[in-house]
Amino acid sequence: MNKGPHISVKPEHLFDVLGFPVTNTYLTSIIVILIFIAIALYYNYQIKKVKHSSLFYLFHFTVKSLYNFFETVVESNINKLFPLLGVLFIYIFLTNWFGLLPGVGSILVRAREAHETHFVPLLRGAATDLNTTLALALISFGAIQYYGIKTLGPLGYLGKFFNLKNPITIITGPLEVISEFSRIISFSFRLFGNIFAGEVILSVIAFLIPVLASFPFLLLEMFVGFIQAFVFAMLTAVFINLAVAEAH
Amino acid sequence: MSPEAAKLLATALAIGLGVIGPGIGIGIIGGKAAEAVGRNPEAESTIQKIMILAIVFAESLAIFALVIAILLAFIL
Numbered sequence: 001m002n003k004g005p006h007i008s009v010k011p012e013h014l015f016d017v018l019g020f021p022v023t024n025t026y027l028t029s030i031i032v033i034l035i036f037i038a039i040a041l042y043y044n045y046q047i048k049k050v051k052h053s054s055l056f057y058l059f060h061f062t063v064k065s066l067y068n069f070f071e072t073v074v075e076s077n078i079n080k081l082f083p084l085l086g087v088l089f090i091y092i093f094l095t096n097w098f099g100l101l102p103g104v105g106s107i108l109v110r111a112r113e114a115h116e117t118h119f120v121p122l123l124r125g126a127a128t129d130l131n132t133t134l135a136l137a138l139i140s141f142g143a144i145q146y147y148g149i150k151t152l153g154p155l156g157y158l159g160k161f162f163n164l165k166n167p168i169t170i171i172t173g174p175l176e177v178i179s180e181f182s183r184i185i186s187f188s189f190r191l192f193g194n195i196f197a198g199e200v201i202l203s204v205i206a207f208l209i210p211v212l213a214s215f216p217f218l219l220l221e222m223f224v225g226f227i228q229a230f231v232f233a234m235l236t237a238v239f240i241n242l243a244v245a246e247a248h
Numbered sequence: 249m250s251p252e253a254a255k256l257l258a259t260a261l262a263i264g265l266g267v268i269g270p271g272i273g274i275g276i277i278g279g280k281a282a283e284a285v286g287r288n289p290e291a292e293s294t295i296q297k298i299m300i301l302a303i304v305f306a307e308s309l310a311i312f313a314l315v316i317a318i319l320l321a322f323i324l
Contacts, residue, residue: 009322073297186308193311196318231304238301 005207007200011129012120014111024121025129028104032095032126062090073237077147081240084143088136089233092127096195096225099125100218105199127195127228130188137187140236141180148243157243183239187232194228259320266313273306 011023039059046056063086070085071078098104108119126132148157161176163169198221206214249257281299285292 007322009318072293186312189315190304190308190311193314193318197314231300234297234300235304 005203006121007203009130009196011124011131012111014109014120014122023129024124025126025132028098028123029095029126029132031123032091032098035098036091036094066090070233070237073234074241077240077244081147081237085233085237088140088236089229092136092191092229092232093226095126095132096229097222099128099195099199100221100225105203125195125199127191128199130192133188133192134184136191136232137184140187140232140239141184143236144183144239144243145180147240151244152246187235191228191232194224198224255320255324259317262320263313263317266316267310270306270310270313274303277302277306 011025013021013023014027015022043056043059043063046052047060052060066086066089067078067082070082074081074085104123104125105121107122109122110117111120145157151157152160161173163173198217201217202214202221205217277299281295284295288295
């Protein structure tokens with residue numbers, strides 16, 4: 001009996017570049033970033049022409065829908081915030097759907113650990129790696145604090161947490177600070193848990209019934225990948241809104 | 249009880265009990281949102297945004313339970 005599908009929480013180390021360890025999720029991230037840059041350059045090139053191609057209209061529709069949606073969330077700050085929110089959505093959406101392509105997770109290469117060689121997948125969806133999701137969560141957290149401090153000033157922003165006038169706010173102030181930091185954990189683990197659990201489900205179902213049974217789960221994973229990207233960007237927008245709001 | 253048996257039991261209990269609360273919570277949120285849209289069909293997009301936000305918060309608690317179960321199953 002086979003020993004089971006290959007499931008690993010840690011990303012697998014493939015090779016080193018000048019001493020920097022490159023894992024299979026890092027390789028996938030780089031490929032997705034190159035795809036994203038190619039799409040952006042193509043969009044910029046097409047938008048200057050008089051007669052646009054039909055692929056351009058697909059990207060234009062996506063960007064416009066995102067812009068209109070985030071405008072209803074952040075109203076007046078949309079021009080400052082749309083680059084951040086749009087990138088969070090599109091990058092996480094691309095990397096989640098890239099992890100579902102055939103070949104990702106199934107093409108194996110031989111990697112040499114300390115003294116043994118075994119087979120690891122060459123490509124793996126980036127959000128299955130806690131490093132990626134933690135980095136994205138730190139970016140969101142940093143952006144929330146940055147826009148809060150920039151809009152209200154450092155003293156005004158800290159005054160929202162440490163308000164000594166009212167006995168109740170003396171207690172709830174530190175609780176608010178803790179809940180700010182717990183957002184890092186909840187952002188990163190929400191994305192990691194959803195995408196990693198989806199990958200485990202696909203591996204286990206494909207291991208048990210190799211023919212066709214993974215198909216409904218693949219559709220579920222496409223839906224979950226889209227929703228998690230959307231939720232990440234929307235929660236960032238909502239928390240930035242809360243951070244720049246005046247204290248009541 | 250052997251450590252292997254305890255580990256399996258802990259994994260199953262962590263994920264099994266951990267998703268009861270969020271499951272009930274998400275059901276209540278969805279039901280109340282549907283009721284609110286039924287009473288005021290014009291406010292559908294506002295209610296949908298609030299519902300998605302509340303469901304995401306409830307779901308993240310289930311994700312915390314899943315993370316502990318994965319930790320127990322594959323790392324410990």
